[in-house]
Amino acid sequence: MKKTLKVSIVLAVxxxxxxxxFLTSRRGDGKIADGTYKVTNSxxxxxxxxxxxxxELQFYNIDLNALYQKYQRETYDEWKKRGVGAxxxxxxxxxxxxxxxMYVSNAWYIDYNLTVTSKEGTxxxxxxxxxxxxxxxxxxxxxxxxxxxxxxNPDPENILIFNKAWGI
Numbered sequence: 193m194k195k196t197l198k199v200s201i202v203l204a205v206x207x208x209x210x211x212x213x214f215l216t217s218r219r220g221d222g223k224i225a226d227g228t229y230k231v232t233n234s235x236x237x238x239x240x241x242x243x244x245x246x247x248e249l250q251f252y253n254i255d256l257n258a259l260y261q262k263y264q265r266e267t268y269d270e271w272k273k274r275g276v277g278a279x280x281x282x283x284x285x286x287x288x289x290x291x292x293x294m295y296v297s298n299a300w301y302i303d304y305n306l307t308v309t310s311k312e313g314t315x316x317x318x319x320x321x322x323x324x325x326x327x328x329x330x331x332x333x334x335x336x337x338x339x340x341x342x343x344x345n346p347d348p349e350n351i352l353i354f355n356k357a358w359g360i
């Protein structure tokens with residue numbers, strides 16, 4: 193009787209452990225989980241959020257141009273001086289540097305086959321949501337274990353972190 197109880201307990205623990213390992217491994221499948229991610233570190237945009245549905249994400253209640261457009265234009269000018277990247281017309285520069293048009297007014301389609309170009313550990317993927325061979329666009333880092341999306345930026349003051357809102 194005692195031996196049967198011990199075996200049952202060991203089997204139950206093993207099943208729970210395997211189920212936990214399976215669920216944890218599924219979180220790192222390379223895709224951003226659907227849901228609403230609310231900003232955690234912005235006094236300027238306390239209501240900002242990202243909504244992810246399938247292969248699309250869209251920002252709300254934030255001015256991405258105010259945060260990132262100037263830096264991206266400066267980076268493009270530097271690339272142009274060095275002869276790196278795509279040669280763009282002024283109209284293309286205006287279009288590609290309008291981050292609000294790309295990510296706030298419209299949803300950005302994530303082609304997971306092309307966009308995921310860097311895996312930064314077991315649960316972290318980096319998505320280069322950029323326009324062609326230019327510095328325009330965003331680099332998003334998704335931590336599937338903690339369910340956070342971070343906008344990567346060289347300026348530490350402009351790195352925003354969004355946490356998944358549970359139940360949404």
